Amino acid sequence: MAGYVDLHCHWLPLVDDGARTISEGLEMLRSLGTLGFARVIATPHMRPGLFDNEANALRTAFATATAAVEAHRAERELPAVELACEHYFDDVVVGRIFRGEALPFPGGRAILLEFYEVDFPLSVDHRLADLRRHGLLPVIAHPERYAVVARDPSILERLLDVGAAALLDTAALVGKYGRGPRRTAERLLDAGLYHGACSDAHRPADVAEVGEGMRVIAQRYGTEEVDFLFREGPTELVAGRLPG
Numbered sequence: 001m002a003g004y005v006d007l008h009c010h011w012l013p014l015v016d017d018g019a020r021t022i023s024e025g026l027e028m029l030r031s032l033g034t035l036g037f038a039r040v041i042a043t044p045h046m047r048p049g050l051f052d053n054e055a056n057a058l059r060t061a062f063a064t065a066t067a068a069v070e071a072h073r074a075e076r077e078l079p080a081v082e083l084a085c086e087h088y089f090d091d092v093v094v095g096r097i098f099r100g101e102a103l104p105f106p107g108g109r110a111i112l113l114e115f116y117e118v119d120f121p122l123s124v125d126h127r128l129a130d131l132r133r134h135g136l137l138p139v140i141a142h143p144e145r146y147a148v149v150a151r152d153p154s155i156l157e158r159l160l161d162v163g164a165a166a167l168l169d170t171a172a173l174v175g176k177y178g179r180g181p182r183r184t185a186e187r188l189l190d191a192g193l194y195h196g197a198c199s200d201a202h203r204p205a206d207v208a209e210v211g212e213g214m215r216v217i218a219q220r221y222g223t224e225e226v227d228f229l230f231r232e233g234p235t236e237l238v239a240g241r242l243p244g
């Protein structure tokens, strides 16, 4: 394996809009392993009203699924699995983060955040700076998908200036979310604004698009960029450090 680390994946079954069975979850892990991922972190949605997941219930679901992963490990090569969460940045979830009721990345130094699709909340830069002071590195999921970033990428730069990190959803590069996010992803890559890339896979078929996206990165930016986005960057982020 190439030692890649997937910081954002919905392989944990039956907790959100990700894998629907443990077989689907195992299939996603096997395919990610084939692409070179040695470590895949499950990041189910925590989004009140849509995915009412809380940390303890997710820990229980993860323990059950991990038993199945370990049972299958002997018959086929599978990446190591860990648990975190994709935290929707609303007042309920932010409250949980500050009370220690969230699921940061393993080690508790960085945390995956997603935002309302259309706009960032008021004073988002100050709120991310608060998280930094709280000892957590905020990792912004799929910035290329937010309309506000597409309109003006400098808004993302402002968030990176307060110490947040940006994580590319690789399949955006092959048009999974349409032309807009694809173009924005290319602009952000050209500007060197990403600290890492992930699969954000919800189904086994999504992993093939991740592979295509990795090939696009290799062709346009070289294999060193692939190594940075999928190994070095994510490894640093989990350790709570901004890479590069």
Ligand SMILES: [Fe+2]
Binding pocket: 008, 009, 010, 086, 141, 200
């Ligand atoms: Fe996601």
